[in-house]
Amino acid sequence: MTTAAIYTQAEMMRALDESVGAARVPAADMADLAEVIRAFLAVEARSGARVRLGGGLFDVVITSSVVEARCVVTVIDEVQGGCGPVIEDPENGWLYWLVPPGSCARWAWHGHAVCLGAPHTITLPPLSRGVPPGPYWLRPSASDRLVPVGPLRDALARFGPGPAPHAALAARLGIAV
Structure with missing residues (x-):
């Protein structure tokens, strides 16, 4: 010793x-x-x-968690050889895709998703939580990857998971999305 x-x-x-x-x-x-x-x-x-979004950590893309969104996870699994971190929030029916920091600044409006960065925050579930109750890691966080924004946008446009989170987030956060 x-x-x-x-x-x-x-x-x-x-x-x-x-x-x-x-x-x-x-x-x-x-x-x-x-x-x-x-x-x-x-x-x-x-x-x-x-944790605060943006900075050197990550931004987050928020989508519905319906079957079509699961198809997007499968596509990103193939693109990345295992999808980067995704949190499922069953209470709100959303997926939180952790994307590279700064993505929010370059994110153009998307009909099926919203991207948030600083000054917003997100509550990360414990790393050991892989099932409900509460938010859990649908795809666990790995130190070597985040979800790539380009393929994510393309897959979201292709599969169109809805309902879009825009109105619910705008009401909750008091912002236009």
């Missing part, structure tokens, strides 16, 4: 917080790193975590 200490996630975060100290100010580009780390540790530790 090595002399390195074995920390729990909570102990690790406390040690990191204490090592910075009150007089230290993080670099401007690292200001929210601790927040991001805490969020992902919470997801890994079997509790959901709310």
Whole structure:
């Protein structure tokens, strides 16, 4: 056995917080790193975590979760050799496709999907949740991939999953989509 200490996630975060100290100010580009780390540790530790979209993480495309949307998952499975991360929200009847950050800025209106980025947030289910109740990972998050926007747009146009989430999201978020 090595002399390195074995920390729990909570102990690790406390040690990191204490090592910075009150007089230290993080670099401007690292200001929210601790927040991001805490969020992902919470997801890994079997509790959901709310994370901001955009930045260096991901944006999200929201669609209906009907049978036609499952066909889109199958197409992306083929395109990617296994679809990037997709969350199913059975309560709302939606799929959340995690796409590369910045996708929202380039997303043109689409009749079957809405793309959201900063300043919006999403609650990620625990990594271990692969079935309901509540939102779950239809396709688990993998560190090496997000869902590619081009093939996703094309497949959504081809299969047309509805109803579109535009009106429901506009009402919930108070924005035009």
